[in-house]
Amino acid sequence: ELKVEQNPLFLSMQEGKNYTIYCNYSTTSDRLYWYRQDPGKSLESLFVLLSNGAVKQEGRLMASLDTKARLSTLHITAAVHDLSATYFCAGPFGNEKLTFGTGTRLTIIP
Amino acid sequence: DTAVSQTPKYLVTQMGNDKSIKCEQNLGHDTMYWYKQDSKKFLKIMFSYNNKELIINETVPNRFSPKSPDKAHLNLHINSLELGDSAVYFCASRDRGTDTQYFGPGTRLTVL
Numbered sequence: 001e002l003k004v005e006q007n008p009l010f011l012s013m014q015e016g017k018n019y020t021i022y023c024n025y026s027t028t029s030d031r032l033y034w035y036r037q038d039p040g041k042s043l044e045s046l047f048v049l050l051s052n053g054a055v056k057q058e059g060r061l062m063a064s065l066d067t068k069a070r071l072s073t074l075h076i077t078a079a080v081h082d083l084s085a086t087y088f089c090a091g092p093f094g095n096e097k098l099t100f101g102t103g104t105r106l107t108i109i110p
Numbered sequence: 111d112t113a114v115s116q117t118p119k120y121l122v123t124q125m126g127n128d129k130s131i132k133c134e135q136n137l138g139h140d141t142m143y144w145y146k147q148d149s150k151k152f153l154k155i156m157f158s159y160n161n162k163e164l165i166i167n168e169t170v171p172n173r174f175s176p177k178s179p180d181k182a183h184l185n186l187h188i189n190s191l192e193l194g195d196s197a198v199y200f201c202a203s204r205d206r207g208t209d210t211q212y213f214g215p216g217t218r219l220t221v222l
Contacts, residue, residue, distance in 0.1 A: 043202075045212070048209050050209065
C-alpha cells in the first residue's frame, strides 16, 4: 500500500528560526510536489521537483528531492509569520493521479 | 480572471438530497480532477478527466457521478447525500507543460 508520510504533523516555531519538513514515500517516484494551504483556502503550488537531486528555492523556502531515499524536504529559513500554513507534499507515484501526504501544519510564533 | 472556479462555495443540505458542484477552468488545460478533503485535512483524489474522457475513477461510491461537457468544465453530482459526504471538494486542472495542478477555491459541503 502506498504511503506518503510527512513529519512533523504539527510544527510550532519561532520567527527567525530554521526548520525542515520531511516527506517520505513508500514507492518509486521520479517527481514530487509541494503545496501550501492557508486555513479555509485552496491549495497553492509551491514547487515541482522533477528529478533526483532537484533543488528549488523561493524566498525563505527550499525544497529538495532524493528519489533513491524516497525523501523530499522542505526547508524554512528564518521563518516569518506569513509562512504559517499547512504544507503538503504529493507525488504521482507511477500513475496519473496525485497522492498527497498527511500535511504539516506550521505555526510561526512571533 | 479566476483560473479555476467552483460553485457554490458553500453547500448545506439534508441527508438524502441530490446536489451538484460545478467547476470551470479558463487555463486551456486538458486534464481536470476532483479531490475530497476531509475534516482532518486529508486530501484524496476522486476522479480525473482528460479531454472529456474519464481516466481515473477511485474507489468512490457510485452516488458520485462526474460529468465533463467540455474540457473546460468538470461537474460533480452527488445522489442520496450521506453525513460522511461532508467535506471540502476541490476541483483542479493540470498544466502538462509545467506538470502543475491548479486548484479551485473549494466547495464546503455540509450534510445535516
